[in-house]
Amino acid sequence: MIGTRMKGLDVGKIMADFPILNRVVNGKPLAYLDNSATSQKPLQVMEAISHYYAHSNSNIHRGVHQLSAESTAAYEEAHSKAAAFIGASSMEEIVFTKNTTESINLLAYGLGSRLGKGDEIVVTQMEHHSNLVPWQQAAKRAGATLKFIEIDQKGELKMESIEGSITKKTRVVSVVHASNALGTVNDIRMIGEVAHENGSVFIVDGAQSVPHMPVDVKAIGCDFLAFSGHKMLGPTGTGVLFGRRDMLEETEPFIFGGDMIREVSFGESRWNALPWKFEAGTPNISGGIGLGAAIDYLQGIGMEKIEEQEKSLTSYAFKQLETIKGLKIYGPPPEKRIGVISFNISGVHAHDVAEILNGEGIAIRGGHHCAMPLMHLLGVAGSARASFYLYNTREEVDRLAAALEKVKKIFSV
C-alpha cells in the first residue's frame, strides 16, 4: 500500500495483524484515529487469550494441579514482561490493575497514611480526571490541600509554577507524562527531581506515554508509574502500577480479601509478598496474559521505532491540518508532543465534527477528554481529537484533512 512504509517500520505488515482495520464503516474503510481512548488489538493478543482459555484456564496461586501451575506461570511471566518493558528491577514491582484509574486510586488510598492536615498534594492543570479526582478525595480525607502546576498559552507547564508549587509541605506529586488532551510531553525527570528534593513521593501517569515511547522508570526517576494495558494493544480491563520496591512495601493495600494475605486469624491478617498484596481476589488472568502478548508485540517492533513513526506522522498531520482555514490546534508544536492533535473548527461543535468524520469512516473523539478544568482554561467546551498509533498512515491523515474540509463545506464556515 502506498504511503504505509516509513523509516524502518513496515506499517502495511503491521496493519495485517489488526483484523479490525479491515472494517468498513458507513461504506468507507475504517480510519481509527481514537487511540488515546483505547488502542486496537493484534491477532497475537487475541490468540494468547484464546490459547489460555483453550489450554490452561484455571485459578492461579491456589492449586497444585497442572493447569493451575501453567496459569500461575503465565500470569507471573506477564508481570515480568511488564517489568522488563519499563525497566523495573523485578516483577515484584509490578501490580496488575484494571486500568490507570485503578492504579492511581490504589495510591490515593494506599499512601493515605502519609497525608495529614496542612500537607500538600501537587498535580498539574492538564491532568486527566483519573489523576485529579482521586487526589481531591484524598486531600479531603486528610485535610490536605491540592495544588496545581499551571500551564502556559502553549499548553506547557510553567517552569516557575513547578518550583513554586512543590515545597517542603508537599507529600505527593502526581503528574501526567503525556497529556491526552493536548499531546504535551512533560519534563517529568526534572519535576521528579524537584519533588524528591522536597521529600515528596513522585508519581507519573504514563497512560499516554508508555504505549508510545520508550519509558524507563529508573531514567525518569519516579517512585510510581501508572498506565493502561488497553491503550497499548492489550485487552480492556488491564492496567499496571509500577512501584519501587521500598515504596510498595510502605504502601497499604486498598482491596482486601483472598490471595493478598499470608496468614489470617479471626482477628488479624499479615499481607502477602509483593506484588500480590495488592492483587486481592481472582485477578484478570486472561487479560494479564494478553497484556504480556501485547508487550511482546511492541518490543518485537521496538518502542524507538514506534515513537519515530508516530512523530513523523504527527508532523505530517500538523502540516496538513494547518492549511485548513479556521482550524485551531491546541498545545505545543509537533516536536514537543505525542501523536495527539486536539483542535476545533471555528463555528462547528466538536461533536458535529466527529459525526461528519464518522460518516467518512474516520473515528476521532469529540468532547472534553476527561479534562474539564483544562478545557475550561482553554476557554472551550471541548475539542475534536485525532490520536495515532503504530498502524496509522499518511493516507489516513489525508482522508482526515479532506473530511475536515467537508465539515467546513457543510457548515459553510
Next chain:
Amino acid sequence: MEAIDTNYAGEGMYREFILDHFKNPRNFGTLENAEIRHREFNPLCGDQVEIFLKLNGDGAIQDVRHTARGCAISVSAMSMLSETLRGLTLREVAGMGKESMLGLLGIPIGPVRIKCALLPFYALKGGIIAYESRK
C-alpha cells in the same frame, strides 16, 4: 423506536433547516421575571441549555427564551422546540413525549446523538417539574 437507527451516521443529519436553526437560534436570550428557569447540562460533551418561561394568568406559556450552547443538534432542537411553546398550558407540555420532540426535529437521530436531541426537552420538563413542586 423508529427514529433510532444504529447504522445511521455522518452528514445526513445536517440538513439546511438544522444548520439554519443552529446558526440563528430562535428565541435566543433570557427573560426577566420568568416563572420557570431551568438549566440542563450534558457532561459528556459540555452542551448546555437554560430555558426561561413566562406564564400568563391561566398558566399557559406566554413567552420563552433560551441560551442553548453546544452542537448543531442540541441547539437546533432547542430553537425548534422554543417555537412551539407559546400558548401551550403546562399540562399540555407535560403530556408531550420524547417521540414528539424527535418528530419535531425531523431528522434521523442515532443512539449516540439522542442525548443531544433530547437535552432541551429535558430542560423543559425539568423546569416544569421544579415549578410544580414549588407551588
